[in-house]
Amino acid sequence: xxxxxQEYLSNVLSTHRMSHVEELVNKFKAKRDEVKTTxxxxxxxxxxxxxxxxxxxxxxxxxxxFDLDIVVPFKRNSFDTxxxxxxxxxEYLEAEFGDVAEVRKQKVSIGLLFKTDDDGDDVxxxxxxxxxxxxxxxxxxRKLNLxxxxxxxxxxxxxxxxxxxxxQIEHINGKSDERMVIRLLKIWKHYNNEDFKSFLIxxxxxxxFKKDDISGNLWEKLEGVMNYIKENVIKEDxxxxxxxxxxxxxxxxxxxxxxxxxxNRMETLIDRINxxxxxxxxxxxxxxxxEDEESSSEGYGIKIGSGIASTPPxxxxxx
Amino acid sequence: xxxxxxxRKVELNIDENLLEDIASxxxxxxxxxxxxxxxxxxxxxxxxxxxxxxxxxxSYKGSPYLFERSALGLEExxxxxxxxxxxxxxxxxxxxxxxxTKFSKTDLDAMINxxxxxxxxxxxxxxxxxxxxxxxxxxxxxxxxxxxxxTPYE
Numbered sequence: 001x002x003x004x005x006q007e008y009l010s011n012v013l014s015t016h017r018m019s020h021v022e023e024l025v026n027k028f029k030a031k032r033d034e035v036k037t038t039x040x041x042x043x044x045x046x047x048x049x050x051x052x053x054x055x056x057x058x059x060x061x062x063x064x065x066f067d068l069d070i071v072v073p074f075k076r077n078s079f080d081t082x083x084x085x086x087x088x089x090x091e092y093l094e095a096e097f098g099d100v101a102e103v104r105k106q107k108v109s110i111g112l113l114f115k116t117d118d119d120g121d122d123v124x125x126x127x128x129x130x131x132x133x134x135x136x137x138x139x140x141x142r143k144l145n146l147x148x149x150x151x152x153x154x155x156x157x158x159x160x161x162x163x164x165x166x167x168q169i170e171h172i173n174g175k176s177d178e179r180m181v182i183r184l185l186k187i188w189k190h191y192n193n194e195d196f197k198s199f200l201i202x203x204x205x206x207x208x209f210k211k212d213d214i215s216g217n218l219w220e221k222l223e224g225v226m227n228y229i230k231e232n233v234i235k236e237d238x239x240x241x242x243x244x245x246x247x248x249x250x251x252x253x254x255x256x257x258x259x260x261x262x263x264n265r266m267e268t269l270i271d272r273i274n275x276x277x278x279x280x281x282x283x284x285x286x287x288x289x290x291e292d293e294e295s296s297s298e299g300y301g302i303k304i305g306s307g308i309a310s311t312p313p314x315x316x317x318x319x
Numbered sequence: 320x321x322x323x324x325x326x327r328k329v330e331l332n333i334d335e336n337l338l339e340d341i342a343s344x345x346x347x348x349x350x351x352x353x354x355x356x357x358x359x360x361x362x363x364x365x366x367x368x369x370x371x372x373x374x375x376x377x378s379y380k381g382s383p384y385l386f387e388r389s390a391l392g393l394e395e396x397x398x399x400x401x402x403x404x405x406x407x408x409x410x411x412x413x414x415x416x417x418x419x420t421k422f423s424k425t426d427l428d429a430m431i432n433x434x435x436x437x438x439x440x441x442x443x444x445x446x447x448x449x450x451x452x453x454x455x456x457x458x459x460x461x462x463x464x465x466x467x468x469x470t471p472y473e
Binding site (some may be wrong): 019022173174176297298299300301302303308309310311312313314315316317318319 | 327328329352354356361363364365366368384385386387388389390391394397398400401402407408409411413423424425426429432433436438439440441442443465
């Protein structure tokens, strides 16, 4: 029997829904809230309210890989340098959580990897410190300078990056079609061990919808985005502006070889699936852990994740 | 008010004032049938549904035994409700003037169409039937759709 690609992809999204791991998500949220509270107690008036970011906040999370980020906006005069801000936060988190978690410095964040609990669950959070760009202006402009450690993110050798994380979250708000494609590409990335940044996938998908005619069913939309990636990432002048700071070009995170590799990957993927629809299963597998739950006879069912609106058929007759 | 459907082991909540608002609009159209769309939000585990609002159709035809509604022109409204509040179009309501709240074959066929519609992202739409007289709401019944069947909440 021929495989209906759009129906299959809907199932892929469904089996990767976050609602399947609700208990684990609740553990993440509880830890996140605990960390936020301790940060507010420690830094008091030196910070603005910490807020949530990451794939969970953006509704692009998949249940095999997701993160909850906490952004901590420090006031301009709280530390002399971004490095001191970063180190102070690291030392505090190490002192506070070091006995229950591995605390480690990452590129722009501090990772907290809590010890595996009795259920075998691992909870990890990223805490991202940022310092307001202009004194007392954060509430209005939301601009932050992040400390950049061992800069391999951008091709420049800067030790900081200016951005607006709220703007990055806003950028994806309400884009339900884009979110579905982003989640599918993240599923491909995860199962195929691709190391392209999720942020790059997010931005390029949104740009594809904006610049190209991406329409049709779920497969056609995914194919449209993959075609856009294939054709554009190899162009020298192709840019992906960080919505938080238009001076940051996220394409700079890839060198020429990586750009060509990404383009080739997309081409192979499209060709192989169009040659034989069954190939879609190897690139976009179902999450076996939750496959059976899709036919559950309990609860309210959702067809394709909780990512898109429900619109009634145009005409119906009742008696 | 909280009611349960034991078939799918789910709960449904609706504020009595919201139900009264729906009923009063239905009564105004007596002796003809009238209806509209239901809006709601699901709990994280998809075991509870909270009906939060309703939307009236821009165009419709009503007679004592028939109600036909159109959803044309409302697409953006449903999109915005989802984008802004995370609420879904979750089903339909209509009146049975001077009649029972039992669903008809026409009602069941409509719900089958709704569940199979590509733009409807929920699998178990709700049907609310209100029995009304000229001045009052007599009874009402909420049904949940599942696999070509409608079963009531209690």
